[in-house]
Amino acid sequence: MTTQQSSKIGTYRAVKAEILRRIRNRDWGPGDLLPPEVELAEDFGCARATVNRAMRELTDEGVLHRRRRAGTRVSAEPVRRARLDIALTRSEIEATGKTYGYKLLERKEENAPAWLCKSLDIASGTPIIHVSALHFAGNKPWQHELRWINLNVAPEAANETFTKTGPNEWLVSAVPFSDAAVEFSAAIANSDTAHQLKLDKGAPVFVAERTTWLHSTPITHARLSYPPDYRMRTTL
Amino acid sequence: MTTQQSSKIGTYRAVKAEILRRIRNRDWGPGDLLPPEVELAEDFGCARATVNRAMRELTDEGVLHRRRRAGTRVSAEPVRRARLDIALTRSEIEATGKTYGYKLLERKEENAPAWLCKSLDIASGTPIIHVSALHFAGNKPWQHELRWINLNVAPEAANETFTKTGPNEWLVSAVPFSDAAVEFSAAIANSDTAHQLKLDKGAPVFVAERTTWLHSTPITHARLSYPPDYRMRTTL
């Protein structure tokens, strides 16, 4: 929340800080064109590469907008690129100082239900493992996890019981992936989830749905429900 | 969702791709130590700086973990660093192809209520502007916005009516900030929000709460409520 300590001059951090200062000071307002890298390098008395790194990072953060030949401008719309650190549930809970707990509710092998085939774009009849489990922070239910694992891609999952650790912990160490997507939404807990999370009927839940692929092939899909007092925060 | 096109050899992109390939191929598994930069530079036949950039980016993305002297390892827990692009509501809606609409519901100047003072850590009696507004995608209510602006920091806000454009659009172009935080959660819509979003009583809403500061001084706080069919997605 506080501006980062300014560093020695001539560093890319110092350049970043100075550019940010000028933007906040409105020397450069939204949409304004900044001088080219070479010029700024002279101003700041450093190498062009240093200015480049500073500006590149500011661009990644959504503060600047760059195009070849057209130059660098202050973002007219500061698209805040927030970072979400999605950790293992265990780590997330332990980071709060609470004790992590896990309980397997159900595990079954079956063919992927129609809605899942459609959602993941896999052939009907694809064998999967379905797991329902609870994660606790201390004694309090923290997350209800519903997971589906594609056995065609991760057949080793058939040997896992998931009684002591959750599917995700096993997956991250056992199955490589190349792409992931997450969706967040709000919903009313269904009766099972409400019961497991010890919520009243009609209580809202925060829902995260994750899917991962290895080279376009779906590996696993998870629906994670959190009680309404859960807060997901951005870092940075 | 698909792996990025591999580039010419000797580029940092090629190095990134090759490192990722070896990780997915389990040449290097979770927790494993990678060779030092100098060595990889030789292997790949490129400069150390090129390898450095590749590894630095992979570290930013949460794939690798680096410490001086200790070397570089594959993350044992791939903390998925998801990126959320938080755009202006207008842009977000227009990106879906729908027409953006805006309607001011209420605007009043008053002293900050106690809960807000506590939440933002500002003195009681701080003058603020409170705005309630609706954002539409086509004819459908998309977001209910409740906003509070600190008049001590942004006194110019007193001259704004917010009848044609929302507070956020004015803020981004008029008031610089240095820090921002966002929290997401699920809640039951209160009667006002439910009415405005045309939801049934007891319907869940997806809630985003944003606060921004300029050098540790709170500028504005917003509570944004979305209907339950809203999905927030990660990019990348």
Place this chain on the structure above:
DNA sequence: AAGTGGTCTAGACCACGTC
């Protein structure tokens, strides 16, 4: 003490897209 990453420099060439 020594090895590893972190960063800066000076120079070069390239790629893109605007003018």
Place this chain on the structure above:
DNA sequence: ACGTGGTCTAGACCACTTG
């Protein structure tokens, strides 16, 4: 066409932290 950013190189010195 040509100015702007994008990237690579080779070398150097520094900062951290572990053995």
